[in-house]
Amino acid sequence: MSERDTICALASGQPPAAICIIRLSGDRVWKLAGELLECGLPEPRRATLTKFRDEDGNLIDEGLALFMPGPHSYTGEDTLELYLHGGPYVIKYSLETLTQQPGVRLAEPGEFTRRAFEAGKLDLTEAEGVADIIEAETEAQKAQALRQLTGGLTEIYDRWRAELTGVLALIEVMVDFPDEGDTPDDTVRPILEKLDRLIAELEDALGDRGVGEKIRDGFRIAIVGPPNAGKSSLLNRIARREAAIVTDIAGTTRDIVEVRLVLGGQVVWLADTAGLRETADVVEAEGVRRAERAALEADLRIHVIDAADPEPPKGPVESQDIIVFNKADLRSPLLAPDGALTISAATGEGIDTLERWISSFVSQRAASVEAPVITRARHREKLSAGLASLVTARQLLEEGVGAELAAEDVRMAIRQLGAIVGSVGVEDVLGAVFSQFCIGK
Template sequence: MRARDTICALASGPPPSAIAVIRISGPAVTDIAGKLLASGLPDARRAALTYIYDETGAPIDQGIALYAKGPASYTGEDTLELYLHGGRAVVDHALRVLTALPGVRLAEPGEFTRRAFEAGKLDLAQAEGIADLIEAETDGQKAQALRQVSGGLSATYASWRDDLTGLLALVEVMVDFPDEGDVSPEASAPLRDKLSALIAEIDTALGDGGIGERIREGFRVAILGAPNAGKSTLLNRLAGREAAIVTATPGTTRDVIEIRRTLGGQVVWFADTAGLRETSDEIEAEGVRRAIRTAAEADLVIHLIDGSAPPEPPPPLPFGAEILTVLSKSDLSAPAAACADHIISALTGEGLAALEADIAARITARAAAVEAPVITRLRHRERLLQGRAALASALATLEAGDGFELVAEDLRLAARHLSALLGRVDVEDVLGAVFSAFCIGK
């Protein structure tokens, strides 16, 4: 079998920088240290100040070398990290020399973490958490990613998988060893109870309102209202720039325009939408349809009303969205405060601070409404839905008395979906549960 490549990459930010970290992992680490480091291979987990040379003996830089011997390393392999001065010439020289060595190449995106996953250092959910932690821009995203990296979400998934493994082991015994004294004829009753309990736990997780995905990707706020209510002006004020075209002509905004903000430690996407009205203009009518669809997918709807115009009723939205009623153009009139949650002037900024604080408080409350850990990716939600469907099928088959063989097949399918959440699919777990719990073959 061909020896595995040794990989290297710049693990810190692009140069120039104060320090550049070059990470190396694989079977050639010991040889690399012997050829390039004046100190030779450092003692494991002890930083060594050393000169780094190229193949001609010319110095690349003086820096710190840190060695971790596998499997006690991030990737499970021998790894070497070089802490160098962060100039572009230093980094380019080091990587050029490394990749010229036999069996050494630049790492592909995510390859260090993939090797860690393959070595059993972390599961797939934790690996996704590392990616989220690297990309985190808010306190909420960082906290959620840290919980995932530390195994909080994995522990929940693993618990369900273990429960399912036990159920499958019990059913397998009923199928393969119906005459064994260890198997009770009334075993289907507790099996139904355990199946129902597991389905209920998964339903609770799926009923989180998508909070984990919202924290990761951003909460959605749609700005709705009649034409010329001041929606685009409000969006520009929130963005701090001219993100949307503002004119006195009704129907200027035809498509959804989004800007990104951070409020209450969470990412919030504000969407300017076409004015809501009946129109024969085909393009504007499509804009209105998109406005309604955007509001249907939003976490909060700002119903913006022109305070200088006659009062208007709330928009007829075909869903139960949370609506925040806001009167605009307070610089042109003095509307009654009783008919709105906020009164603002997007042109002058009056009332904007209070509006932003209210939105931030609502988003923060929603983010904290579900107990962590929560589902963080669409991949997780889809697998749980598929696993839940298989469990429901197993329960229905069990209640109909159609045979344990069909129940076992549904449970195996559910187990594959739950195992895929962690990147593990292993029938040996089922075999181990059968032998340990039922003493078969003793």
């Protein structure tokens, strides 16, 4: 194995904590253990109680050491984990001692997992699953990450790539032996059928309304309506803090104010927006433009109507949207239309029900796709490109204009899918993928 830096990092959370884990990976692990651990190199895979000293023999701490020799380790290299007392000074002293040794440095974000990827221990979607499970805050995020890190997506992409390789072989036979007795139809039809099936599968994966990405990144909900209807008050009420400025001056909210919540078991970004109205103020006008875009891009809109001064919602209202009549405390009883909700952001009336409606929307939307194939924009981009190549290949074959060109498009599609799992064209994405990790993973 080539000589490269041995890396070390704190793998556990922010100190102080009962215990911290300092992780090392690389060729120098055995040497470091020999010099700094009283027990020397611990027996593989056996937690060993030992004293940990600096190079001058000063005691740093006492704890457990766990040695996992490569290649059967996370990174594929020799790795050592030290379980020490999780105090800030123990951690600082330990890392300083380790990084003073020749050939040892602090790991970059995601570098342990990057080494695992480079050693072929996991593919890129599995590595992303590792990053996601560390970030997961909800059961849905955790389940999705776990599925991905245990190869759930790898399996799908491997199958697609294998089938496409089969299709490519058939097309190449056509290129090499044109019209060998058979009518072109006999040769082309089975290829077209296979392509049709794959195209349908890719379309199906892409037609998921972004559920996988939303489970991971959060669903978007926009509070919209005219100025002074109580949008900012409603956001603050649901967020249970004064996130947005509330005044009785119309046009107070100019930029989007977003709060992150967990509702219905899903991460939700609730956005307060500028009141929709004609305005000569350039800043407010920009706010209105942003409000309109946020409303358009949201998965769900809450249209706030001022019960004391009702006017119909501006902009499109979709079937899933929620209409609320606010300020019920001022004017009650209300003649709210069917399906609308009466609330008061001031007193809290009706807010429970509103939260239940939002929860039920996001949980149903999240459950609408059983096992999303796409969990990141990166996947969507490559998969769309792959699909486009397949559609072109199909067209070329059907029109009988060029099996060679069709073969090139199928090759292109295989490369696009390969880039998702990281088997080809990875150089440009690796940095982006691994830099999102935390240090120590």
